[in-house]
Amino acid sequence: MSTTFGKGHHLHLIDGSAFIFRAYHALPPLTRKSDGLPIGAVSGFCNMLQRYVETNTGPDAPTHVAVIFDKGSHTFRNDMYDQYKANREAMPEDLRPQIPLTRQATIAFNIACEEKEGFEADDIIATLAVQARTAGGRCTIISSDKDLMQLVGDGVEMLDAMKNKRIDRDGVFEKFGVYPDRVVDVQALAGDSVDNVPGAPGIGIKTAALLINEYGDLDALLERAGEIKQPKRRETLINHADQIRLSRRLVLLDENTPLDFTLDDLEVREPDADLLMPFLAEMEFRTLTKRIADQLGVTPPAIEDTPATAPDAPEVADIPFDKSGYSKVSTGAELQEWIDRIYERGYVAVDTETTGLNEMTADLVGISLCVEAGQACYIPLIHKAYRGDDLFGSDDLAEGQMPLNDALEMLKPMLEDPSILKIGQNMKYDAKIFAQVGIHVAPIDDTMLMSYAMHGGLHNHGMDALSDRYLGHTPIPIKPLLGSGKSAITFDKVPLEDAVPYAAEDADITLRLWQKFKPMLHRTQVTRVYETLERPLVPVLAQMERTGIKVDRDTLSRMSNAFSQSMAGLEDEIYEMVGRKFNVGSPKQLGEILFDEMGIEGGKKGKTGAYATGADVLEDLATEHELPRRILDWRQLSKLKSTYTDALQEHINPDTGRVHTSYSITGASTGRLASNSPNLQNIPIRTEEGRRIREAFVAEDGKTLVALDYSQIELRILAHIADIEALKQAFRDGQDIHAMTASEMFDVPMENMTPDIRRRAKAINFGVIYGISGFGLARNLRIPRSEAQGFIDRYFERFPGIRTYMDDTKAFAKEHGYVQTLFGRRIHTPNIAAKGPHAGFAARAAINAPIQGTAADVIRRAMVRMPDAIADLPAKMLLQVHDELLFEVEQGAEGALIKAARDVMEGAADPVVKLDVTLNVDAGQGPNWAVAH
DNA sequence: ACGCTCACG
DNA sequence: GACGTACGTGAGCGTA
Numbered sequence: 001m002s003t004t005f006g007k008g009h010h011l012h013l014i015d016g017s018a019f020i021f022r023a024y025h026a027l028p029p030l031t032r033k034s035d036g037l038p039i040g041a042v043s044g045f046c047n048m049l050q051r052y053v054e055t056n057t058g059p060d061a062p063t064h065v066a067v068i069f070d071k072g073s074h075t076f077r078n079d080m081y082d083q084y085k086a087n088r089e090a091m092p093e094d095l096r097p098q099i100p101l102t103r104q105a106t107i108a109f110n111i112a113c114e115e116k117e118g119f120e121a122d123d124i125i126a127t128l129a130v131q132a133r134t135a136g137g138r139c140t141i142i143s144s145d146k147d148l149m150q151l152v153g154d155g156v157e158m159l160d161a162m163k164n165k166r167i168d169r170d171g172v173f174e175k176f177g178v179y180p181d182r183v184v185d186v187q188a189l190a191g192d193s194v195d196n197v198p199g200a201p202g203i204g205i206k207t208a209a210l211l212i213n214e215y216g217d218l219d220a221l222l223e224r225a226g227e228i229k230q231p232k233r234r235e236t237l238i239n240h241a242d243q244i245r246l247s248r249r250l251v252l253l254d255e256n257t258p259l260d261f262t263l264d265d266l267e268v269r270e271p272d273a274d275l276l277m278p279f280l281a282e283m284e285f286r287t288l289t290k291r292i293a294d295q296l297g298v299t300p301p302a303i304e305d306t307p308a309t310a311p312d313a314p315e316v317a318d319i320p321f322d323k324s325g326y327s328k329v330s331t332g333a334e335l336q337e338w339i340d341r342i343y344e345r346g347y348v349a350v351d352t353e354t355t356g357l358n359e360m361t362a363d364l365v366g367i368s369l370c371v372e373a374g375q376a377c378y379i380p381l382i383h384k385a386y387r388g389d390d391l392f393g394s395d396d397l398a399e400g401q402m403p404l405n406d407a408l409e410m411l412k413p414m415l416e417d418p419s420i421l422k423i424g425q426n427m428k429y430d431a432k433i434f435a436q437v438g439i440h441v442a443p444i445d446d447t448m449l450m451s452y453a454m455h456g457g458l459h460n461h462g463m464d465a466l467s468d469r470y471l472g473h474t475p476i477p478i479k480p481l482l483g484s485g486k487s488a489i490t491f492d493k494v495p496l497e498d499a500v501p502y503a504a505e506d507a508d509i510t511l512r513l514w515q516k517f518k519p520m521l522h523r524t525q526v527t528r529v530y531e532t533l534e535r536p537l538v539p540v541l542a543q544m545e546r547t548g549i550k551v552d553r554d555t556l557s558r559m560s561n562a563f564s565q566s567m568a569g570l571e572d573e574i575y576e577m578v579g580r581k582f583n584v585g586s587p588k589q590l591g592e593i594l595f596d597e598m599g600i601e602g603g604k605k606g607k608t609g610a611y612a613t614g615a616d617v618l619e620d621l622a623t624e625h626e627l628p629r630r631i632l633d634w635r636q637l638s639k640l641k642s643t644y645t646d647a648l649q650e651h652i653n654p655d656t657g658r659v660h661t662s663y664s665i666t667g668a669s670t671g672r673l674a675s676n677s678p679n680l681q682n683i684p685i686r687t688e689e690g691r692r693i694r695e696a697f698v699a700e701d702g703k704t705l706v707a708l709d710y711s712q713i714e715l716r717i718l719a720h721i722a723d724i725e726a727l728k729q730a731f732r733d734g735q736d737i738h739a740m741t742a743s744e745m746f747d748v749p750m751e752n753m754t755p756d757i758r759r760r761a762k763a764i765n766f767g768v769i770y771g772i773s774g775f776g777l778a779r780n781l782r783i784p785r786s787e788a789q790g791f792i793d794r795y796f797e798r799f800p801g802i803r804t805y806m807d808d809t810k811a812f813a814k815e816h817g818y819v820q821t822l823f824g825r826r827i828h829t830p831n832i833a834a835k836g837p838h839a840g841f842a843a844r845a846a847i848n849a850p851i852q853g854t855a856a857d858v859i860r861r862a863m864v865r866m867p868d869a870i871a872d873l874p875a876k877m878l879l880q881v882h883d884e885l886l887f888e889v890e891q892g893a894e895g896a897l898i899k900a901a902r903d904v905m906e907g908a909a910d911p912v913v914k915l916d917v918t919l920n921v922d923a924g925q926g927p928n929w930a931v932a933h
Numbered sequence: 934a935c936g937c938t939c940a941c942g
Numbered sequence: 943g944a945c946g947t948a949c950g951t952g953a954g955c956g957t958a
Contacts, residue, residue: 902939
């Protein structure tokens, strides 16, 4: 057994990461039956190991073997070049928890399992391969990674296990055009976009090999670069010589990795049933356990057949909610213990406590963490000392708290570590709070967004609702801690003995929800929706919100004054007409004046017993009376003043001079965003007076606002989904879509089109999107219901696809309880089977949702791609208004921005959905939003 | 707390 | 046969 590795020995080195990723991508997202733990990659990994063991017997069998893994995300290459592997996509989060299990699997198979902090697996492989060669033995590297090809030769070979193809010196030459000893030179020139090795711009493997073969090696080439005939190539090599040398250092493997084991430790060992069987059984791999048990001649252990829990049924939490598992972290040593536990796990649930709900002005008060259900901590940072009878509290800090900066310094590397998943409930909030203190949290998972992807339309997605529904636990309410109304306090005034259980429980709940939702995402088939439309939007929106938009206070203030004066004038006229003063803003008083005192006919009372005085009612009365018109004018000014010119001023952040809205990702069931505090998605535009409010939304000096909006996106999507050839053709031809509809419906040639006929067609087009009804159209067009119904019948006759779409959609909703967008987003329609008027609402919502929702998905996709697309431009994305994106860009770069952003927006459906219509984007620019739109 | 009204897509 | 209806939002105000 204890012979020294040497001649006649044969070492196999298995590239563990390659096995893992192959296994992950080759298999569907399997989960462990008993608890939903994702184990697809582990299963594939074990099968690959098993096949490896089976096939490597006989005369050429290895005498030594090890599986080599990467460890840690930071290696010496990052110290050389901080952009190394910076383009790497984050590891899929259902793979992350499986990584430690693949180590365990290797050990269970009784195969040596090696890794070293700060080094890549490739370096360990290089070191061992060279040791084996030096000792006079052979080595086979089981991998197809081209970075390892520099090691081939003199007894070192590679084996592509999938293709079962050996790669020797000639194989390397085939791939690189040079033999192994010059591979690094070629790689240094060609660079590598996957690992983000820069190389020489414009030079690929072919050209690189050509140059190296001509000049012998890289140093000679760089030295004699001046001799190169092609001017461009010559320039590139001379100008980028340093970058090329850096690239070579990055791709050159370290053959002297310090290892705390020797080749002899890797000697092949017999499979050990006592080691392997328990592991396979724990993973609940029934088939594999049985097969290997047969081969080893042992009895397979029993695997309990735990029934899977019903997909959406709330289940009693296995671990009770118990405050004894919650602790306070007061010292660096205690915090370090938590950080160590987090690194062991690879994920952590995080929650922040702050002094308020507005992330732009709130201060971080404390942080809670949870790595295992029932065990959580709270790190209080700036809680104030509590003095019993002191109503005003104290400015002194409470005892037993770490200094804020010390805690943040310790937490920052973990929160920013790409290998640690940070789980939150509404992570946009916490990410913005952390961003305030210079911490950029990534990668993240968000239980609120998971719930939204799975259950949009069924219920809201706040933590209290989710905890009640999915954990059967009502969280500690915040109200008693903070109080309410005038005497309400901020969280930093909450005594620590109350703050710890409250805050720790939030992290605990978040972790439990995540554990519960993770496997549910796959089962409900909305993983792609979550991964592409929800999760990546968080950092994008956080950035937009933090950027904000400049709003000119003076402009608003002047408008407010002007509105006040006009309103006062109108009030005088109104009081004159009525004969006395009253509250013009009170619909109740107004209704009584109009319909009782003045005796105007046709007053209708609603269900609350008050007369309806809405704009449509007053509009009708205005033909006969003067008062309603004055009221309408007054109301318009009142609305503009109170909701916009006054309120917006209150929202200007004193530090930034800008207005920072907050987008709600889960607010609208269709997938649209909602904007609040303030709502910047309903800034006036339809009337001239209102539109002028947009003049107060301005670009900074030296910059321009650029607005891009999708033209008729919902009608285009309708044309595609309902497959209306005439509509699709009209969009292809760039026709006026409403005029075309009018022409079709009313048999009017396009050249004879009148504005009124077109207006009617436009109303019908929109009506269709909303789930048209004769009543609704009649009211909108102010025509008799029978006439409206006639229009609809005619529309269906001319475009029969519409009726089919509506009927099919309703039937789908009834059968499944939800409808879907083209990108797979589900919108639940729980009332679709209801009786009475509810049913009508639900049916129309079901018809509208796939159209509105698909448009929402499209712009979400554009927004997710936008930061990369405009990264090189001096531009920032500021706002989203459903079909419009607003940017601020340095003067001079407007054209470049419009080109880049338009490309992203127009191509946003690709490659997942191939639309039969093009998406067209209109652009505008100017010093303020009124001009830009 | 709730309904009415009205701003937007 | 009558009922009551365009889809999706958020904010301010009056009224209870």
